[in-house]
Amino acid sequence: MSTTKQTKPNANQRTALREQRERQAAAQRRLSRIVRTTWIAGITAIAVLIGVMVWAVAGNRSATPAPSSGAVVAPANATDTGALRFGTGPVTVSVYADFMCPFCGRFERANGDYLQQAVAAGSITLDVYPLSFLDQQSGGSRYSTRAANALVTVANADPVTALKFNKLLYSNQPAEGGSGLTNAQLADFATQAGASADVAASISREIYTPWVEQATQQAFASGVKQTPTVQINGTEFTGDLYTAGALQAAVEKAASGAK
Known part of the structure; x- marks a missing residue:
């Protein structure tokens, strides 16, 4: 039966491992910022698009006079086609x-x-x-x-x-x-x-x-x-x-x- 002797990392190895973990953490933070910024930009673009659509519809409605709410009374010499x-x-x-x-x-x-x-x-x-x-x-x-x-x-x-x-x-x-x-x-x-x-x-x-x-x-x-x-x-x-x-x-x- 064979056995393997485990050794603890030396000071240089510990420093290298710590630096590696710090780089990974920094990279993760950058990725998170990119995702968050992209998400916010996307939401903003959608909001602007919705605003433009609402403005356009409202503009078209305001340009068209609203029909009168009164009863339609036809004159004596009117035709069915509106003449x-x-x-x-x-x-x-x-x-x-x-x-x-x-x-x-x-x-x-x-x-x-x-x-x-x-x-x-x-x-x-x-x-x-x-x-x-x-x-x-x-x-x-x-x-x-x-x-x-x-x-x-x-x-x-x-x-x-x-x-x-x-x-x-x-x-x-x-x-x-x-x-x-x-x-x-x-x-x-x-x-x-x-x-x-x-x-x-x-x-x-x-x-x-x-x-x-x-x-x-x-x-x-x-x-x-x-x-x-x-x-x-x-x-x-x-x-x-x-x-x-x-x-x-x-x-x-x-x-x-x-x-």
């Missing part, structure tokens, strides 16, 4: 417009008289879609919605007066980015167009604001992407919207059945 209908002619001209849109003003000034005359002559059915998507361009005054509600209020009482009122609003169109006309000014123009005092006074009650908001949503859900958008018998008119005569020629072509 005000004027006339009963064989050719249907649909106009999607916003009272704050400067290009809609240009379109009205070029074509408004013709459209009124064509309605009166029985040549066309005019569907006007008063949209309110440019509310945020009126300094918080919700001009697009208020002006659209004013037109609908007048149209509900008298369609002929409403077309005159529509022309007056575009003739006195405020600049985009401004606060727009006040309700009192809208009522005054309605009276100038021929609306009764009671009808003009009811504009400020905004009875038709929920209907305007609903109609605006319907229009964009149907594929309308911009204003003015003009359709003839359901097909978008792609000709010159801002020069008198171009739209009239297209309508007359549609009336004749020409291809």
Whole structure:
């Protein structure tokens, strides 16, 4: 039976072992610091990302006007698609417009008289879609919605007066980015167009604001992407919207059945 004699480490060996353990401990501390720093950085990055996402969602919500909580009251001459209908002619001209849109003003000034005359002559059915998507361009005054509600209020009482009122609003169109006309000014123009005092006074009650908001949503859900958008018998008119005569020629072509 053999035996092995165990010897104790000498002083140099003990020093070497102690230094080795100290190096290992230092390395472990460095590793722990790296792990902890990385973990904190990761949590911070996630928090920043979440903050950016919340800000973006909140920004989009604040840019979109909240729907009115009132009941939707449709005017007398409303269509199921959200238009005000004027006339009963064989050719249907649909106009999607916003009272704050400067290009809609240009379109009205070029074509408004013709459209009124064509309605009166029985040549066309005019569907006007008063949209309110440019509310945020009126300094918080919700001009697009208020002006659209004013037109609908007048149209509900008298369609002929409403077309005159529509022309007056575009003739006195405020600049985009401004606060727009006040309700009192809208009522005054309605009276100038021929609306009764009671009808003009009811504009400020905004009875038709929920209907305007609903109609605006319907229009964009149907594929309308911009204003003015003009359709003839359901097909978008792609000709010159801002020069008198171009739209009239297209309508007359549609009336004749020409291809």
